[in-house]
Structures are given as C-alpha cells and as structure tokens.
Amino acid sequence: MLADGHAVSCLDEDADSHARLELGLDSSWEDEGGQFTVGTGLEIDALLTAGIETADVFVASTDGDNTNIVIAQIAQRRFRVETVITRILDPYRAEWYEQRGLHTICPTRIAIGQLETELRAVASGTAGPEGSHGSD
C-alpha cells in the first residue's frame, strides 16, 4: 500500500516486526513514508499514537480472530473509521460479522475455494501434471 502512494501506519506488539516491513525496501520503512508503533490493538493510547483518528481505512490482521474482531469494532464504533477490514479465520463468524458491517477476509473460505477449483480441474483432467494426484 505504501508503494501505491498511501500513508501507512503499522501497529504491532513485537518491535522486531519492524525489520520484516523493510524486506525488499531500498531505504528504511520510515524513509519510505511509513509509520510504526509498538503496542496492542486493545490499548487505546497505542491506537491513537498510530494515528487511528485520521485513518480512512483500518485493517485488523493479527493472528487471532477474537483480537481482530474486538479491535475492528473499536475502530468502527469508537473511532468511526469509514472502512474497517478484518481477518477472520472462522467462516461462520466471518459471515455473521459481515452482516454487521465489517468487511471480512476469511482465508479459510478462500483456501477452500482454491482447493475446490484445483480438485475439480484435476478430476476433469484439464489441469495438473500427469499422475500428480494422490502422490503426496
């Protein structure tokens, strides 16, 4: 998103994650215009430092569904961020929160969809190398 010219602020509880942001960059994350704050999404101070009050879009993509759902709703209801996107692994809950106005990305649903596509293609013999099915 930074490369597209947007202002991006990243909040992570692990200070070491900063290094990951710089992989493949020619200069530092900050020199490229990024912002980085150490903290968790449940800490209001951390969200404020990260600039949530001026954000147009908020993305909750920690590795925990429950954390994502809570902080996404904080962004949505308390800070009135216009667009809130949440990663939810559990398809059933993703569907319910989607009905409640959260944009959800459900990696499980996406993976299942892709697997189905692959399997159908293999089954109909239109894709996949010869004899690959069932080999591992």
Next chain:
Amino acid sequence: MEATDDRGREYMLVVGAGKVGWNLTRELIEKGNEVTLIESDRERYLTVEQELEHRVLYGDASELWVLERAGIQRAGMVIAVTGDDEDNLLICQVAKDKYNVERVIARVNNPRNRQHFELLGVKPYVSATDLILRLIEREVPRYGLVHLLDLADAKIEIIDLLIGEGAPVIGRRVDELDMPKGSLLISVLREGTGFVPTAETVLEAGDEVLAVLDPRVEEELTVYLGLRSDVSADDAPGLRD
C-alpha cells in the same frame, strides 16, 4: 426461546473451567440450575469432567457451532469467565446479539478493558481487581469516599463518606446543613452502628455518612462535607449495571 423449564429453572452456559468457572458451575448446580460448562483446554476438560461428567463440554466457545452444540438457543443466561478478555467479550456479544440470550455476565481480567465491554454493550461485567480494590477502599478509609451503588443510566449513586477531623460540618445539625441540590443524607454510621439521621442529628468527626445523589454534584458534596478534593474513587466501579 424457552429460557426456563416448567419448574422455572434456568438453563445456563458457563464458559471457562478455571477456578472461577468450575466453582461457579458447582454452586449453580447445587442451587438447582441446569448448567453446561464449556472448556477449550483438553487436559483441564478431562480433570473437570471427572466431577461434572456430561455437564462439561470440550470446545472453544468463541466458535459458534460449539455454542450451538451446548444449546445456546435455549439458554437464559451466558456467563463468560475465561482468562481472556477478548473471548469473554465476544462470547457475550454473540450470545446477546445473535442468539438473543436474555442475560449475559462477562468477566474482565484487565480493568483497562472495561471500556471495550461498555463500547460493545456487554453488561454487566465483573472485574476481580475492581472488587478487591473496592473492598480495600471500604476497609481503608484513607480514600475517604466509596461508591456503594452506581446506576449510571438513572443518574443516581450512593456513596459512603468519612467526615474527617476539621471538616466544617462537624457539630452542625442536619437541618442546618446546606447540602447541594440533588443530594440527600440517608444514613450515619457511628461507632459501629448505623441510623437514619433526623433533623436534630449532629454530625461528629469520624462519622461515616451515606448519601444518595446525582453523580454531577458528587464533587460539590465531597468538598462540602470536608473531604479533600484531590482524592476520588471514580475508577472503582466493580460490578456495574
């Protein structure tokens, strides 16, 4: 949705079989309620299952199908007491908003997260830290003021105040007091005995008084009754509804 059976007993779900959840479930069962306890840690589940048998269910209650298998559709109350605030918050939110469970109670582990429970409308919530803090304040009157009851929506509260040495109201009769509008003295605790004051009651140093008031005049009242205005017990709501 049937929340009670024909004998008026309620079906309850308790989430989290830690010390709080396990003991709470046991008490609720002894009181004649039908209860299912949900625990997501396999080992803990097996331990608790030896006592509670079919009344404990293994699974992660933040997943909807686990709640449904536990029979949330017919539950009248859901009590989430895991050690994780996000879990407790979302389990109660889902119970209330998706399954129309009439009553939910959530445990708050970190008092800083209270604001998130308020934001998502999950009430009442219980914070052990706050309850203990309130007991300390009750036992150690150096804080001077204790909130006994807060009905935030009704804009009314009851506080317990210690009349300290040198307070200007000492030696004055109740009918001579100039209490702020919207506040009323309802009780005096003196030497271990409580009584309802009359117009003739004279306030003494060391008296503890109970007052019912509009929270907006709390500051005015505490200053008037001679409490130092630099201390406050605003941050100790405990169980709030």
